[in-house]
Amino acid sequence: MSEPTVRAAERLEPLAVETSEGAQELQRREVTAATELGREVGSVLRVDGHTFDPTSVDYERRDDETMILNMGPSHPSTHGVLRIMLELDGEFVLRAKPVIGYLHTGMEKTGEQLSYVQGATNVTRMDYLSPVINELSYSMAVEALLDIEVPERATWIRMMMSELNRISSHLVWMATNGMDLGSTSMMIYGFRERELVLAFFEKTAGLRLNLNYVRPGGVAADLPDGWRDDVTVICDTIDERTYEYDQLLTGQPIFRERMEGVAPITAEEALALSVTGPLLRSTGVPWDLRRTMPYLAYDQVDFDVIVGTYGDNFDRYAIRLNEIRESIRIVRQCVEMMPAGDYRSQDPKVTPPPRARIGESMEALIHHFKLFTEGFQVPEGEVYSAIESPRGEIGCYLVADGGPKPYRLHVRAPSFVNLQAVPLLMRGGSMSDAITVISTVDPIMGEVDR
Amino acid sequence: MIEVPVDAPVGVVTADAKRCDLGCFPTRAQYLDLVAAFKADGFEICADLCGVDYLEHPSRALPEGVAATRFEVVVNLLSMSRRQRVRIRVQAGDEDPEVDSLFSIYPGTEAMEREAFDMFGVLFRGHPDLTRILMPEEWEGHPLRKDYGVGRVPVQFKEAPGPR
Numbered sequence: 001m002s003e004p005t006v007r008a009a010e011r012l013e014p015l016a017v018e019t020s021e022g023a024q025e026l027q028r029r030e031v032t033a034a035t036e037l038g039r040e041v042g043s044v045l046r047v048d049g050h051t052f053d054p055t056s057v058d059y060e061r062r063d064d065e066t067m068i069l070n071m072g073p074s075h076p077s078t079h080g081v082l083r084i085m086l087e088l089d090g091e092f093v094l095r096a097k098p099v100i101g102y103l104h105t106g107m108e109k110t111g112e113q114l115s116y117v118q119g120a121t122n123v124t125r126m127d128y129l130s131p132v133i134n135e136l137s138y139s140m141a142v143e144a145l146l147d148i149e150v151p152e153r154a155t156w157i158r159m160m161m162s163e164l165n166r167i168s169s170h171l172v173w174m175a176t177n178g179m180d181l182g183s184t185s186m187m188i189y190g191f192r193e194r195e196l197v198l199a200f201f202e203k204t205a206g207l208r209l210n211l212n213y214v215r216p217g218g219v220a221a222d223l224p225d226g227w228r229d230d231v232t233v234i235c236d237t238i239d240e241r242t243y244e245y246d247q248l249l250t251g252q253p254i255f256r257e258r259m260e261g262v263a264p265i266t267a268e269e270a271l272a273l274s275v276t277g278p279l280l281r282s283t284g285v286p287w288d289l290r291r292t293m294p295y296l297a298y299d300q301v302d303f304d305v306i307v308g309t310y311g312d313n314f315d316r317y318a319i320r321l322n323e324i325r326e327s328i329r330i331v332r333q334c335v336e337m338m339p340a341g342d343y344r345s346q347d348p349k350v351t352p353p354p355r356a357r358i359g360e361s362m363e364a365l366i367h368h369f370k371l372f373t374e375g376f377q378v379p380e381g382e383v384y385s386a387i388e389s390p391r392g393e394i395g396c397y398l399v400a401d402g403g404p405k406p407y408r409l410h411v412r413a414p415s416f417v418n419l420q421a422v423p424l425l426m427r428g429g430s431m432s433d434a435i436t437v438i439s440t441v442d443p444i445m446g447e448v449d450r
Numbered sequence: 451m452i453e454v455p456v457d458a459p460v461g462v463v464t465a466d467a468k469r470c471d472l473g474c475f476p477t478r479a480q481y482l483d484l485v486a487a488f489k490a491d492g493f494e495i496c497a498d499l500c501g502v503d504y505l506e507h508p509s510r511a512l513p514e515g516v517a518a519t520r521f522e523v524v525v526n527l528l529s530m531s532r533r534q535r536v537r538i539r540v541q542a543g544d545e546d547p548e549v550d551s552l553f554s555i556y557p558g559t560e561a562m563e564r565e566a567f568d569m570f571g572v573l574f575r576g577h578p579d580l581t582r583i584l585m586p587e588e589w590e591g592h593p594l595r596k597d598y599g600v601g602r603v604p605v606q607f608k609e610a611p612g613p614r
Contacts, residue, residue, distance in 0.1 A: 022587035023579075101584040108569075109594055271494045271530075274558025287530055380511060384470060384526050384537060386497065395498050397524065401507040408594075412498040412526075420561050449584055 026068055026085035026097040066094060073102045077180050077435045080445030084422065086434065093434055096426040098419050103449040111409030115375030116142050116216055119406065123396070124210045126411060127447035129172055132158075132165040133389045134411070135214035140295065141385040141398040142216040145378050148350065152297075153341040154218035159296045160231070160334035161204070161213060163327040167238060168197040169390040170320045170327075173442050174245060177317065180439040181258055186248060193241055196234050203230065217351050218344025231335050235328045242324055250321070259314035263425040263437045266311060273420050277392025278323070279441060282308035282315035289388035301333045316440040323390075349376050375404035384412075391415050391442055413450060415443040470526075471534045475516045481540045482550040488527050488536060489555050496556035497535070498526040499563060501542070501570035505596040521547035521572055525559075542572050551577040569594035 072083035081102035087095040111122050123138040124131040136158055143150060150158075171194040178186025198208040203224050205213040213220050224230075249255045265275075267283040280287055288305040290298040306322045308315025344351050352371050353364035378400040386395035392414030399408040418441055425437045476484045485496075502522045504510060512518055521542040528535055542549050551574035552559040563574045564583040571592040574580055582589065591598050 020587065023581040024583065024587055101582075101586070104584040106593060109600065113600060272557050274495050274497065274556065274562075276495070276497075285530070292530070292533055382524075384498065384535070386526075386535075393497060393528075395526065397498060397500055397526070399502055399507075401510070407507055408502045410498075410500040410502075412500075416561060416565075417558060420558060 021099050021101075024099050024101075026087065026095060026099075028068070029087075065089065071434075073099075078438055079176060079443060082419075082438065082443060082445055082448070084434070084438070086426070086431070088431065091430045093426045093429055093431065096423040096434070098422055100419070100445075100448050103445045105450070107450045108409055108411065111406055113405065115404045116378055116406065117372060117375045119409070120215050121210075121212045123409075123411065124212055125446065126413065126450055127389065127391070127394070127415070127444050128209060129169040129444055130165050130390050131209060131211050132161045132214055133387065133394060135212065136162060137385055137387050137389075137394050137396040137411075138398075138409075139214050139216045140387065141383050141396040142378060144383045144385055145381050145398065145400050146216070146350065148217065148345055148347050150218055150345055151342040152339045154343050154345070155296050156334055156338050157219050157223060157343060158214055159298065159301075160331055160338070161201075161219070162296070163330045163334070164197050164200065164231075164234070166327045166390050167324050167331075168194045170324045171197075171238075173320055173390070177436075177439045178249065180435050181255060183249065183255070186245065189241065189245070189248075193238050196237060200227075200230050200234060203227075215344075217347060218342070222343040228335050231331060235332055235335075239325065239328050242321060245321060250318070256314065258433075258436060259317055260312060261310065262313045262433050263429055263440070264310055264312040265421060265425060269424060270311070270421065273424070274417050275392070275421050277389070277414055277418065278316050278319045279392065279418055279421060281306060281319055283311035284309055289386060289393060293386075295387055300337070301330050303330050313436050313440045377402060377404050378406075386412070389414055391444065391447075392418060411447075411450060413447040415445075416448045416450075419443050419448060470537045472536045474536065474538045475513060476538065476540055478540060478542070478549055481538070482552070482555070485525065485527070485538065485552055486555050488538075491529075492531050493527040493529040493534075493536060495528045495530065496525060496552060496559050497528040498524075499552065499559050499566065500524050501566040501572050501594070503570055503594065503596045517541060519547075520544045521570060523549050523566065523572060525552070546573070547571065548573040548575060550575050553577055568592065571595065
């Protein structure tokens with residue numbers, strides 16, 4: 001309980017100095033520079049030409065009328081260790097600022113210490129809900145620098161696995177979003193359906209999460225026997241269950257009340273903030289890299305890009321729900337059109353010899369040993385490969401210096417960039433809507449902090 | 451290949467950037483104007499901004515006329531209407547790297563510039579809130595610099611020989 005006798009200004013002193021993030025935190029109004037204050041309240045984006053209008057900010061407001069509330073880093077609705085500092089006037093949010101870095105493990109630095117062969121194990125842990133897509137973006141960057149072609153079957157396997165991964169990622173989003181809004185049934189259903197996909201991942205790659213399945217040159221293993229039946233069962237089950245979600249959530253008055261018209265964002269604001277993915281599509285911009293800048297074989301399959309109209313929470317929900325259905329459509333086409341052939345490139349530079357050869361050939365043994373100890377060398381150059389992750393554009397900027405390890409590995413994490421929209425979306429809303437904002441922006445902290 | 455907008459400071463331009471329609475190498479003075487010209491030319495989104503430290507790789511391939519410095523800031527712009535990408539690499543300096551902030555053109559670069567500052571110590575002139583973003587506030591040094599130690603836990607094997 002707060003004590004009314006303690007002035008707000010006194011309460012704002014950090015409780016524990018050693019855990020304070022100093023200038024990274026949301027500061028009191030009187031010590032915040034005008035430009036920064038403008039950015040925090042989102043007014044930078046509210047005016048024409050994105051120039052800052054100082055008159056739009058209420059500087060005169062006395063500090064003891066408002067309260068700075070610290071939410072996180074450990075809070076059930078922040079999906080990890082996201083910390084958001086809110087300035088509240090009663091129940092309404094005046095300013096918000098995400099403070100991040102609590103999950104920073106130096107993965108970009110680690111990437112410089114690992115060879116290209118090992119690199120996929122590193123990037124797969126960034127966005128832990130869509131590991132295949134992280135690996136794919138990294139592998140495509142390495143392949144572009146090496147200038148090697150991936151066999152057709154590997155391309156289609158990659159595409160099918162990406163879409164299964166998109167389904168599982170969106171299912172977790174449905175689950176956590178349901179939980180944030182008080183629908184624990186949805187949480188259980190979402191995780192239940194996701195388990196179907198993860199079981200197939202385990203059968204294919206040996207692991208449920210952090211697969212290390214997509215590697216430079218192809219994929220780690222061919223699809224298991226009977227995969228067509230498995231995938232068809234997954235598609236049929238989840239497709240049917242999406243209609244149960246419709247019954248549970250889409251038409252439910254309380255749910256709609258919480259979602260419709262809450263936290264809208266316009267297309268201009270989203271573009272200015274470099275926001276991509278469902279967040280951008282909810283504003284009506286039909287930008288999906290699978291369609292607009294096709295990679296893999298997305299130009300050969302039939303699917304729709306789902307767009308919203310109002311850019312509110314409900315649009316973001318509807319887009320993700322329908323993207324599950326579109327992904328199922330793509331997976332079904334993959335099952336139908338899966339070509340025969342190699343699942344990895346036969347270029348000996350990147351691909352080890354088959355296991356059977358190692359037992360009988362000394363050269364194969366040396367080749368295998370060299371590839372996994374030394375790795376392969378990638379010609380000097382730099383590349384940015386961008387693909388569509390469930391959260392937006394994930395890009396891998398790779399600089400090679402001719403050696404066996406990347407000189408610089410940078411991942412453009414969609415959650416990291418999308419998080420910038422949070423202060424804008426929260427502004428003016430109530431505290432309970434702030435929870436739905438975090439939920440519908442869908443930040444994955446492993447990717448935000450890397 | 452696409453053209454640089456007419457009224458833009460040209461800098462050095464190359465078409466053989468991988469997975470990208472155009473690579474630009476403006477000087478630090480031309481950088482902001484060039485990005486502004488691209489924005490006016492239909493590049494709606496600044497997709498990515500990151501730093502690179504070329505301390506251990508100074509002999510990298512750069513087009514003729516670009517003076518290599520230790521730090522580089524790499525910007526990836528994306529045009530949705532034209533479905534094109536442009537990569538801008540600006541040489542940010544050797545010691546105390548500093549470039550203009552793109553915040554006034556693309557507000558979305560705010561967090562990315564903070565990250566580049568945090569990781570490389572690149573200063574962005576005109577940034578509204580240039581503080582650390584991933585590392586703790588009192589952290590010393592910039593971790594992604596090449597002269598920043600990686601840090602290792604020494605591996606202790608069984609029966610390691612003692613000091614002789």
